[in-house]
Amino acid sequence: MSIRNIVIGAMASAMSVAMAVPAMAQTEITWWHAMGGQLGETVNQLAEKFNASQSDYKITPIYKGSYEETMTAGIAAFRAGEQPNVIQIFDAGAATIIGAKGAVVPAQQLMSENGVPFDINDYISGVRYFYADKEGEMIGMPFNSSTPIMYYNEDALKKAGVTPPKTWEEFQSVTAPKLKEAGYVPLTQSHLPWIFTENFYSRHNLEFASLDNGYDSGTPVMMMNEDPIKGHFAAVKEWLDNGMFAWYGTGWADNQKPFNEGQAAMWLGSSGSFGGVKAAANFSFNATYLPYWESLTKEPYQTFIGGAALFAMSGKPADENKAVAEFFRFLTSPEIQYFWHKETGYVPITTAAYELAKKEGYYKETPQAEVGIRQLTERAGDWTRGYRLGFYVQIRDVMNREYGKILSGEKGVDEAFTTIEVESNKLLERFSKSMGN
Amino acid sequence: MIKSQFKSPLFPYLLLLPQLSIVVIFFYWPAAEAIRSSFYLEDPFGFSSTFVGLDNFRDMVSRSDYVATAEFTIIFSVIVTLFSLAIALLLAVTADRVLRGASTYKTLLMWVYAIAPPVAALIGIMMFDTLVGPIARFFQALGWNYQLGTNRFDTAFAMIVISIWKQVPVNFIFFLSGLQGIPKSVQEAAAIDCASSTRRFWTITFPLLAPTGFFLLIINITYSLFDTFGIIDVVLKGEPGNNPVTLVYKVFLDGFRGNDLGGSSAQSVILMILVLILTVFQFRLIERRVHYN
Numbered sequence: 001m002s003i004r005n006i007v008i009g010a011m012a013s014a015m016s017v018a019m020a021v022p023a024m025a026q027t028e029i030t031w032w033h034a035m036g037g038q039l040g041e042t043v044n045q046l047a048e049k050f051n052a053s054q055s056d057y058k059i060t061p062i063y064k065g066s067y068e069e070t071m072t073a074g075i076a077a078f079r080a081g082e083q084p085n086v087i088q089i090f091d092a093g094a095a096t097i098i099g100a101k102g103a104v105v106p107a108q109q110l111m112s113e114n115g116v117p118f119d120i121n122d123y124i125s126g127v128r129y130f131y132a133d134k135e136g137e138m139i140g141m142p143f144n145s146s147t148p149i150m151y152y153n154e155d156a157l158k159k160a161g162v163t164p165p166k167t168w169e170e171f172q173s174v175t176a177p178k179l180k181e182a183g184y185v186p187l188t189q190s191h192l193p194w195i196f197t198e199n200f201y202s203r204h205n206l207e208f209a210s211l212d213n214g215y216d217s218g219t220p221v222m223m224m225n226e227d228p229i230k231g232h233f234a235a236v237k238e239w240l241d242n243g244m245f246a247w248y249g250t251g252w253a254d255n256q257k258p259f260n261e262g263q264a265a266m267w268l269g270s271s272g273s274f275g276g277v278k279a280a281a282n283f284s285f286n287a288t289y290l291p292y293w294e295s296l297t298k299e300p301y302q303t304f305i306g307g308a309a310l311f312a313m314s315g316k317p318a319d320e321n322k323a324v325a326e327f328f329r330f331l332t333s334p335e336i337q338y339f340w341h342k343e344t345g346y347v348p349i350t351t352a353a354y355e356l357a358k359k360e361g362y363y364k365e366t367p368q369a370e371v372g373i374r375q376l377t378e379r380a381g382d383w384t385r386g387y388r389l390g391f392y393v394q395i396r397d398v399m400n401r402e403y404g405k406i407l408s409g410e411k412g413v414d415e416a417f418t419t420i421e422v423e424s425n426k427l428l429e430r431f432s433k434s435m436g437n
Numbered sequence: 438m439i440k441s442q443f444k445s446p447l448f449p450y451l452l453l454l455p456q457l458s459i460v461v462i463f464f465y466w467p468a469a470e471a472i473r474s475s476f477y478l479e480d481p482f483g484f485s486s487t488f489v490g491l492d493n494f495r496d497m498v499s500r501s502d503y504v505a506t507a508e509f510t511i512i513f514s515v516i517v518t519l520f521s522l523a524i525a526l527l528l529a530v531t532a533d534r535v536l537r538g539a540s541t542y543k544t545l546l547m548w549v550y551a552i553a554p555p556v557a558a559l560i561g562i563m564m565f566d567t568l569v570g571p572i573a574r575f576f577q578a579l580g581w582n583y584q585l586g587t588n589r590f591d592t593a594f595a596m597i598v599i600s601i602w603k604q605v606p607v608n609f610i611f612f613l614s615g616l617q618g619i620p621k622s623v624q625e626a627a628a629i630d631c632a633s634s635t636r637r638f639w640t641i642t643f644p645l646l647a648p649t650g651f652f653l654l655i656i657n658i659t660y661s662l663f664d665t666f667g668i669i670d671v672v673l674k675g676e677p678g679n680n681p682v683t684l685v686y687k688v689f690l691d692g693f694r695g696n697d698l699g700g701s702s703a704q705s706v707i708l709m710i711l712v713l714i715l716t717v718f719q720f721r722l723i724e725r726r727v728h729y730n
Contacts, residue, residue, distance in 0.1 A: 404679025
């Protein structure tokens with residue numbers, strides 16, 4: 001070992017001692033999340049950046065498994081009084097955590113109480129109210145926000161001599177037959193409830209559930225046994241039978257794989273999948289908006305966000321809540337939002353961050369990354385804000401089960417949608433009762 | 438025989454205390470809690486809890502998927518139990534006859550026993566995968582368009598095969614030791630009386646194996662009802678979709694994934710009753726008819 005190395009080593013250890021001293025006074029907070037793999041790495045980077053940006057607070061991210069597992073772990077921990085400061089809850093769980101009065105401190109309240117400026121109009125419109133209560137107060141801080149978009153294999157489309165379809169009519173009459181002829185699986189998708197149901201309703205501005213899609217108090221009823229959605233699934237089943245669409249079960253990855261491997265020409269996934277596709281695909285790909293039925297609407301409406309939000313759990317001391325507020329301030333800053341957007345493909349949640357990304361010329365080099373956010377800011381309608389429905393994880397399971405039956409030919413469309421309507425309304429009623437209504 | 442007596446009448450209970458407290462804390466308390474919450478409707482975070490009587494049970498049986506799940510569970514358990522017992526018995530009888538390299542055969546046959554259910558299921562998924570699995574490809578070559586995860590029947594088929602495969606070695610070990618417990622003299626006497634080995638098997642060996650077989654029957658029923666959870670979970674990859682699940686898996690889905698505590702407690706109470714019936718059946722009806730000596 002040279003003298004120089006020894007000196008550097010000594011300096012490094014002296015510095016780490018110096019840095020360890022203020023750690024004694026730090027407020028430590030925990031953050032349970034559901035971001036595995038590459039996304040988990042980025043979450044860790046976010047935490048490191050926050051911890052390095054100041055010396056008063058230290059956040060520790062802990063991976064708790066899938067969205068469902070994270071929520072269940074959080075609930076169990078809350079009941080035992082061991083809840084984390086921050087928990088990531090996904091879209092389908094929003095009604096459960098927001099409905100439980102007293103489980104969380106509303107993000108908006110937490111920030112303003114701790115002197116962090118908050119203005120809901122800073123957030124882009126498709127994001128703003130999804131995790132808000134009916135008065136429009138933001139309860140959960142949107143974190144990983146994505147929306148379904150269509151990825152396509154440029155080489156495949158060129159070979160077949162087609163352009164990405166704007167409407168489903170175009171898809172079934174022109175795009176899919178040509179792609180099939182060229183030897184490709186024309187289309188796959190990764191999430192039937194999210195892409196072909198929830199966002200189908202938003203894209204065509206259709207009422208999804210009564211009581212303002214469930215945002216109003218009371219027991220909502222779902223509008224699932226309706227002609228538009230039934231027509232869509234009848235068409236999907238026909239595409240499947242004619243080799244214009246392929247379905248590999250309910251798993252997300254199983255349906256993305258054929259696209260990544262170049263067998264499927266187009267894939268409906270999340271705008272947040274961008275990073276993953278980029279890493280896996282060895283062909284040139286691009287992304288565009290989610291198609292719509294021209295027969296249902298001349299011009300499409302915006303979709304809403306999926307993904308998850310961060311919730312500050314209640315029952316924590318004031319200094320820890322202050323730390324969470326500071327973390328939210330850090331998280332919503334344009335630079336961090338831009339970093340997150342760029343690393344993961346999730347949309348930036350504030351207008352300032354979107355402007356920053358534009359200014360930096362990010363969309364010039366990667367126009368695919370802008371598709372999600374542009375779709376989220378298309379024209380809004382009465383039913384494009386999102387939904388707030390209880391026991392929604394089970395309702396999605398019911399949908400997946402019945403959709404699977406339609407696609408595997410076990411059941412007809414009418415019968416399946418009657419079952420979905422009856423069972424999801426039963427679940428909603430049950431949830432409402434469990435909330436003490 | 439020396440009969441010893443404890444000085445204090447409480448002393449034996451003190452000695453039993455560790456065991457009893459484990460049983461109470463880990464078995465009776467949770468069971469009582471499950472029974473209690475099956476009569477309540479509670480929000481996931483536990484803020485409000487309402488007594489609803491038998492509503493949870495009524496809701497449960499009125500749901501079409503619960504009935505379908507119960508039906509599937511019965512079919513699944515019967516097939517898994519029957520086949521894992523039959524295959525194991527066949528293998529045990531065959532391995533018992535082998536003279537050269539017997540221990541090698543036996544070791545190889547027992548190997549699978551050491552594999553954890555989720556790992557067994559992972560291996561199974563690789564074999565049955567629609568696109569790359571060799572078994573799936575084999576079926577497809579035969580003209581059966583095998584689709585794991587999208588076709589209800591095909592997924593059930595994979596679950597059943599994996600569950601049987603995982604259980605055969607356990608049964609094999611027990612059957613083999615049962616076979617070796619049959620006295621040589623009895624077998625030799627039978628061999629003098631009867632030339633047909635098949636007939637000898639059914640009249641001598643099989644009845645003498647009955648205690649083992651009966652014990653294994655109960656073990657296998659509980660295995661197929663409860664212990665196949667890990668296999669089912671891995672085969673489904675966390676998303677049940679339109680695939681079949683067993684009753685135990687449904688308790689998990691509704692309780693842990695869906696956060697419906699009352700509903701899933703009601704389901705587990707039903708399972709408890711089922712186990713109770715099985716136990717009574719074991720001790721009352723069958724045990725009398727099986728001769729252990």
